[in-house]
Amino acid sequence: MGPKNRREKEKEQRKKAILKAARKLFVKRGSAPVTVANIAKRADLSKGAIYLYFSSKEEICAQILLDEIARFHQKVAHLFDNGRTATEVLLDFSTLYIDFFLSDRELFRILMNFMLHNGSMDFTDDTDKRIILETNKAISVTERIFRYGIDKGEFFIKEQEVISMRNALWGLLNGVLSLHLFTGRESMREERIRENIKRGLGVFIEGLKKS
16 A cells, blocks of 8 residues: 555544544534534544544534435335335335434434524535435435325326425424424333324325325
């Protein structure tokens, strides 16, 4: 390995160490109270070294979120395999989405923060472009599910209604998570989320199937 390749590998290792340290702190404390100095200390780096890789704490949060969204896409990549019904695909997608954030609640908090305050975040142009790209990928999956149902004669909605149905689905999933993920009795949170999603999707899918 030449000097240049070695330097690039070391840079990538430091970047991964920063993200790993930040992730652990966010899970333990929540993202809001964590500072760049905290992350630097956890990663055993100087504060200045952090800024060689990320322009701000928000940029670190964004990178963590982007990495996880990419991981989520890998999970849903095979939803349309084996000729299943559109209803089965929609239910499986929703379950994967809920499971994803139940396993990492702080990630959902970061996502909601970005959705609400994205315009005021201190992002680089590259991060902005990646957020748009990865978000569009997730959106396209839900739109594909509805078009799949239309093509199979299972969902009786018009093409121009696909966007409205997509927005309604995201509202249902994120709304229920927002309502119960951080509030109420801890032992009941997951059960409430799953039960509300199940009931909501039942009504939602029944509407999609009515001609």
